[in-house]
Amino acid sequence: MDVLANATSFVSPLANANSKIQAVRASGFVGRIVESLNIWTVLLTVLLILVTYDQYSYQWRKHGIVGPSWKMPFIGPFLESVHPDFYKYKQKWESGDLSCVSVFHKFVVIASTRDMARKVFNSPAFLKPTVVDVAPKLLRPTNWVFLDGREHVEYRKGLNGLFTRQALEVYLPGQEDVYNRYFKNFVAMSKENGMKPKPWMPVFRELMCAVSCRTFVGHYMSDAIVKRIAHDYYLITAAMELVNFPIILPYTKTWYGKKAADMALDEFAKCAAKCKVRMAAGGDVTCIMDAWVKQMMDSEKYRERVARGETVDQSEKPPQLLRDFTDFEIAQTVFTFLFASQDATSSACTWLFQIMADRPEILDKVREENLRLRGGDRNKPFDMDMLEAMVWTRAVVKETLRYRPPVIFVPYVAKKDFPVSENYTLPKGSMIIPAIWPATHDPEAYPNPDSFEPERWITGDADKQVKNWLVFGTGPHYCLGQTYAQLNLMAMIGKASILLDWVHEPTPLSESIEVFATIFPQDHCKLAFSERP
Numbered sequence: 022m023d024v025l026a027n028a029t030s031f032v033s034p035l036a037n038a039n040s041k042i043q044a045v046r047a048s049g050f051v052g053r054i055v056e057s058l059n060i061w062t063v064l065l066t067v068l069l070i071l072v073t074y075d076q077y078s079y080q081w082r083k084h085g086i087v088g089p090s091w092k093m094p095f096i097g098p099f100l101e102s103v104h105p106d107f108y109k110y111k112q113k114w115e116s117g118d119l120s121c122v123s124v125f126h127k128f129v130v131i132a133s134t135r136d137m138a139r140k141v142f143n144s145p146a147f148l149k150p151t152v153v154d155v156a157p158k159l160l161r162p163t164n165w166v167f168l169d170g171r172e173h174v175e176y177r178k179g180l181n182g183l184f185t186r187q188a189l190e191v192y193l194p195g196q197e198d199v200y201n202r203y204f205k206n207f208v209a210m211s212k213e214n215g216m217k218p219k220p221w222m223p224v225f226r227e228l229m230c231a232v233s234c235r236t237f238v239g240h241y242m243s244d245a246i247v248k249r250i251a252h253d254y255y256l257i258t259a260a261m262e263l264v265n266f267p268i269i270l271p272y273t274k275t276w277y278g279k280k281a282a283d284m285a286l287d288e289f290a291k292c293a294a295k296c297k298v299r300m301a302a303g304g305d306v307t308c309i310m311d312a313w314v315k316q317m318m319d320s321e322k323y324r325e326r327v328a329r330g331e332t333v334d335q336s337e338k339p340p341q342l343l344r345d346f347t348d349f350e351i352a353q354t355v356f357t358f359l360f361a362s363q364d365a366t367s368s369a370c371t372w373l374f375q376i377m378a379d380r381p382e383i384l385d386k387v388r389e390e391n392l393r394l395r396g397g398d399r400n401k402p403f404d405m406d407m408l409e410a411m412v413w414t415r416a417v418v419k420e421t422l423r424y425r426p427p428v429i430f431v432p433y434v435a436k437k438d439f440p441v442s443e444n445y446t447l448p449k450g451s452m453i454i455p456a457i458w459p460a461t462h463d464p465e466a467y468p469n470p471d472s473f474e475p476e477r478w479i480t481g482d483a484d485k486q487v488k489n490w491l492v493f494g495t496g497p498h499y500c501l502g503q504t505y506a507q508l509n510l511m512a513m514i515g516k517a518s519i520l521l522d523w524v525h526e527p528t529p530l531s532e533s534i535e536v537f538a539t540i541f542p543q544d545h546c547k548l549a550f551s552e553r554p
């Protein structure tokens with residue numbers, strides 16, 4: 022009967038399936054869950070899984086080192102990274118040799134001790150420098166600073182010739198010229214302001230940009246463009262947060278930063294085109310761009326002679342054979358010099374003027390030395406021999422850089438798992454940031470580290486602490502401009518000491534530190550300048 026019924030009645034397979042589902046839905050625990058499913062519960066479940074994964078991944082990468090016991094879901098301390106607080110960083114350095122945070126998807130370890138920091142700087146097989154997220158967009162991904170290993174070493178070799186003693190000497194008159202102009206402006210601006218001290222940090226930033234541009238591209242760039250780059254450079258620094266939103270959205274900080282960077286690149290490319298024409302016509306070297314283009318031209322001439330079958334004496338072979346670089350490639354590289362120097366030198370310059378104003382007895386020694394080395398003629402231009410003979414001025418610059426190291430951290434990223442210590446291995450892809458401040462404030466290397474004592478550089482004690490001198494990094498990426506930067510700061514403060522008087526209006530924030538890529542006094546250093554009688 023049943024068989025017959027089944028055979029004679031038509032039952033739709035779909036209907037059949039539906040009724041089976043109904044049957045499953047209606048019965049059992051799973052059925053009840055499936056029945057209660059809706060879009061919100063699905064979303065909530067996915068969210069819970071992601072939060073758990075985010076938390077688990079943080080705990081797994083952190084295991085064994087100091088750091089918050091849990092991570093704010095997904096974003097972590099993102100807001101803190103947007104508004105960096107020096108004193109929170111300091112707490113981190115003091116919390117342990119290795120400590121960590123996780124912002125968005127980035128896991129970041131901070132290496133606080135001198136030896137840990139040195140290990141980071143000196144482990145190129147495991148680590149490479151990584152500038153903040155937005156940097157490849159500003160500098161362009163093809164920029165040399167993103168090269169690694171052999172390629173980086175080779176490229177850098179081609180730039181070394183631009184920073185030798187002989188090369189640096191050639192750039193000095195340009196720097197002297199900028200200081201003469203700006204110091205006159207300092208006096209005029211203070212007079213206009215009724216000699217009332219006002220924050221001078223923005224003016225110092227412009228001064229440093231002008232000195233850099235003159236050193237890098239000589240007279241190929243007009244003063245108006247230098248001012249514009251100095252002004253817009255704020256937007257570049259402001260865009261440089263540790264972690265940014267991955268896409269550049271219009272009217273955001275990164276958008277303004279990119280526009281400013283594009284403008285600077287464009288201007289440097291125009292300079293390169295002018296430089297090539299001038300150098301081809303036999304122009305003399307007055308700036309870094311000239312020196313570089315001349316090396317390219319000398320290399321080309323050498324290659325042509327060899328190709329013609331001439332026997333060229335080794336002494337005529339350029340020290341470094343360079344290929345030709347396009348205007349845009351030259352612009353990209355010169356832009357990295359500005360990028361590396363602008364914030365750091367502005368920070369050092371601001372602290373230097375503030376510290377000297379607050380310690381007139383030390384400034385007097387700098388002044389005495391600078392007058393003496395000029396044979397009493399304060400208008401005598403500086404030269405390399407004079408700068409190298411400065412003992413006090415050098416000590417003051419060195420101590421400023423130790424006491425207030427402009428760059429407090431340099432982010433590196435792990436190319437593969439990196440055994441930082443016996444107990445901790447940094448997982449591939451994570452960031453590690455060697456801290457510089459603890460090394461320059463180590464009481465064993467520099468007794469009384471929170472006191473400004475240039476004498477330690479005169480006795481030679483501080484110079485012996487080579488391992489702690491991490492102000493310019495160390496290892497394969499150590500600062501290319503370190504000699505230039507220090508000589509330039511010496512030339513500046515030495516010249517200022519004999520031409521200018523300046524008063525500092527201390528405020529409760531003068532000794533507090535603000536982090537704006539590098540470090541500055543929180544009140545931005547309130548000064549007024551007058552001409553020295």
Ligand code: HEM
Nearest residue numbers: 358361362365366428492493494495498499500501502506
């Ligand atoms: C007081 C001023 C300066 C300070 C404190 C400073 C500090 C630093 C530090 C800490 C690094 C990273 C080093 C590392 O990873 O081991 C660096 C790299 C660099 N600096 Fe400086 N710097 C200063 C001025 C300059 C100037 C004036 C220039 C250019 C003319 C310059 C060009 C560079 C370049 C090109 C790099 C990257 C080198 C590479 O990756 O091979 N810096 N600097």
